[in-house]
Amino acid sequence: MVDVHNGTTRGIQGKKAKCVYNYKATMTDELNIKIDDIIVLTQCSEDETWLEGTLNGLTGWFPSNYVQILDEQQDVKRHENEDEILRNKYINELKQLEESFLDEMCKFIKIAIQPLKQNQIFSDLFVQNLICSLNDLIKFHQIFNQNLKEIIENSKIGNYLISVAPQFKKVYESYAKNNPKFTIEINNKKEELSKFFESTLAKMSSPLLPTTSTITVAIYFTKFLAAPFKQLEIYVKVLKEIQRYTQDFHVDRGDVQRSIEFYSELTNNVLEIRKMREYELDLMSSKINHIEEDLFKNGESIYLSQAVIINENGEIKDRILILFPNNLIILSPTNTPNEFDFEYKIQFKNQSNSIVAQLRKVTNIETVKSSYGSNISSSNFINKYCFELIDVTIHSRLGSIQNGKFLIICSSMYDLKNWIDSITNIISRIQFKLNNLKKKISCTSPISTQVSSNGSKTKIKKIFCMRPHAPLIPHFQLPNDAPIVNNNLDSSSTQKRFMYKKPKSSDIGKYHGADDDLKLLNVIDSLSKTKIRNASNVIQSVELNTSQQDKPSPMNNSLNTAKQSDQLNETMTNTLTQNERSLYKFINRLTEEKNCVETNLNSANNELNDLKKSNKELKTIVKSMQKQLENEKQTRKKLENFIKKHLKQSSQNQSEPNGFLANLDHESSI
Template identity: 25%
Template sequence: MSKIDLPKLVTALFTFKGTNNDELCFRKGDVITITQTDDGGWWEGTLNDKTGWFPSNYVKECRSPDSSTKSSPEKTSQESPIHQRLNRDIVLKDFLESERANVAELQGLVNNFLQPLELTNVLKKEEYKQLMNNILDVLDTHQRLLNNLETTVIQGPDARVGHLFLSLAPRLKAIHINYCNGHPQTVAIMDKYRDELNDFMERSGAVTPGILVLTTGLSKPFRRLEKYAAMLQELERHTEKNHFDRGDTQRSVSVYRDIAEKCTYARKQRELALQILTSGIKNWEGEDLSTLGEILHVGPVVLAIGADRRDRYFVLFPMTLLVLSTSHRMSSFVYEGKLPLTGIDIIPMDDTDDIKNAFEINGPMIESIIVICSNREERQNWIDYLKQDQSSSSSSSSGIRRSPTTISHTSNQSNGKIHQLAQECSLSPKNKIPWSVASLRPAAPIYNLKIDGKTDVTDSSRTTRNPNERQFEDDAIILKVIEGYCMTVNARFTVNPEFTDDTTCKGKNMDSCDINRGLPENVEALKTQVMDLQSQMIQLTRQLEEEKQSRLQLTGTVDMLVKRRFNGIDGLVP
């Protein structure tokens, strides 16, 4: 299109309703301006300032349009083709200059401030990494965009800027979403070291206040991204209706508007997640939130309970779904309940007059929950995240269930640990010999042992002791043995009954969800809990009897050893 050509016009023979957003809809008799013709049977054209694709056999060419031809409802452009091209060139130059300024600003921020900051002791290594985020990737991507844009603009009227932006859209989207995900953490680092960073920026040449220069520079990537849709729309406005880049330019407007919205959504998601983790949750009495893992998704939902609607926030962790509400002043979050992801079903619901964009959560330990989302896309996001997280949590829990076998095996070796503890109390640490009854005898200040574990009576020197001193030492040895046994028993009671904690958590999860239940449901839930408690009591009783038997055996063994030791000492003392 190096010279001004007359636009090619076609008349619609049939009505066409496009199914995709890049297809053109028209009625029979509409006059369409052709922008591209493809050998595959699809042409691209403009009607009513909308450009899209349509089947070529739905139209016929208008060889000499006159007043007898049915006029198209589209408005006649007030600009001549020459003026349109001049204005388009001006828009392209402004576009190019603004992109150069954007790259120069990012490059200056990195070279003058961010890279020298690494050499200082203002931030720790991990904090510096969080502050930098992936800004180097952002800079590299925009530098590539600038180089391609300069090459494209040189082509003059034939420049396909819209096509260029469409081809780079996937890369720009991935880089900027990643940057927006990490930006809230960057802001937290700047708030934490505000004074130190302000002093560093001003020492490095930034205008006062230096922290504002850093804040503005680090927010530049997503602020620039939000401008692309408007700039491309201005370019489209000055692009001729028959220009072969008009369709790509028009489509790039919607593409970059969607990218900007997704990046803003991702940034707000991470800001909300960071606020939940740092500000605390009222009525939360469990472990620290950081122990639940990383927040995968968070957002507002509505819980439908009959005709009642309750505004809630869902916070998704790797194995837990947290349910929160907001305080009356909207100043903090309030804990309402949590659901384990194992054993629940996620079921999409069809739209009705009362409920739209909803899905259902049900399971054996909870009453059915109907969750209403703000739109269909958000509903699908929650369904995908929950199902994906369910599969990962199921595989993790299968590995956890195997742990009691190892714990039980450890508990059964408690007697061996007691023997080892007695050996360590009575023998020299340098000589690891088998335990024997003689090991319980009190050691003299110099106590030589042979390899076979017997004492050398001729070379040893003993000091005379009164009966009270020997009695105290005897009691101390017995006490150490009993303490070692009790420590092992406590470990068994603390770790082994894993099902108790699991059942308790389930009961808390069932009771903590803010859902009204009828009397029959509450009765059934209580019956289930009573049955679980009965089974727990039976197992605990059995374990208690086993421990009693073990304690009686230990008492008999210790008494027997003490008697033997006294008999041996009486035989040795003159």
């Protein structure tokens, strides 16, 4: 999310612009604008094709030809108003927080980490890795702190934080992977650490370590090892306050906004990496049943998390997924603490047909309900966190091997993104190896080589496919309402717009016949070359025989020519080589497949006609049932009216029961 636009004010800072065309942002640092929106401009790009401005509290870039700059301008005088004073106050506070963080971390290394070299509590390798990891972090923050002072004087704190964003990401992700290992090892040796600090450091008057009890030492180390993560959260809080007091026309407003987004996302990602690494270390020290090999003997895992798995039988299970470079391991928790059961090992290749597995993101879980059972629709799953693995080889703990598919539901968008990226990289690597293997096999196949007359093999030149491949999808497309700036047109003429037609999803990947064409052309080319070569050899031998003869007679000439023609015909008929036979076999196979498809189509049509007939019969039955229902409703209404009538009469004739009975007998007789 690093800002790709290099901006400059060029006298437009504080001016206002009116939007004349709708623009939808395609990047995270761009701004959505609509017609008649009034935007306060902050800066423009070097070539003046992009502008940055603020609208409704959001700042971003947009094309300059989508707006019209107005004469109206906001007051941009550089006087020390209240907002500017508060902004500078929080910028200075950020500098002070950075200096105090560096000071505390340096004291921590000097007082607590460096003395660990003098004892045998931890291994030398552990202490060396701990010191190197903390030194890399502190060196980066020292450079960051030195450059921060110059950036503050220029009042472009957001621009500088965006420029160092990639370095922050690299350093903190590396530290987050190592941090859980350090913390767990120190907690395991906290009693030895407390004794060591009692004997060596109790005499030192350090405010960082007031006592040397076991609990205090463990908290002390855990606190300072987690301090860098808290520092990231401090950056986000201070940047939000800086943005609050940054005016809409300020040149640094957009970069401050983007810095908040980046460092918030970085904080969440780093904490997720740390959590995943803690979980992995917990698994490494736990007992795993029903598996003979050590899962972590090939190194660290690529990714690990908990997820919900749905198999083809519709069984929904909460499992632990561990991704390694060559396979995916699925574990299930048990009732015993620190103990897990091995469930499956999934390989990303179908062993029966050597097809690489496919990964498909599922945006609507209703689309896969037919494959995994109808009970998944009733569960409370988030559809946008699902993906499907197809054509994988499943090794169960019972020893069975089968091909199948899984539906995996992640707990967050961060999990989903990491799983899809990691598995896609593995599938691409496997596909690349298979393609190289196919190329090696095709180079040694009989179609790609040809035996010459002297017995040596000569390679045939490849022929390009006669039919063209499908066009590639463009990397980006301009929106339909993008205007074309034409200086030759009059002001009264309407501006044309780009009208790019987006490719249909059904047309993508439709063409698959290029490989078949290439095989056919190779066969035909080798066949024609063989015939031409044999014919030329016969002609050369005939010419050689005729040149050696001295004045032949007319009868001998006629006999020789007849023999030559017979020999040529015989040679041409005997050139039915292996390539021709393979061509005929290929054509016969195509015709058989065509006939099979036609028979299947006819049977499907017959089934469709039968279904139509049964549908008509059902419709007639439904109509008759509806008529019966209507008749029954009418009779029920008549009965209700009859009962109401008698109830009224009974209420009127309560004092005259005999008259009521007489009436009732009279009506019943009628």
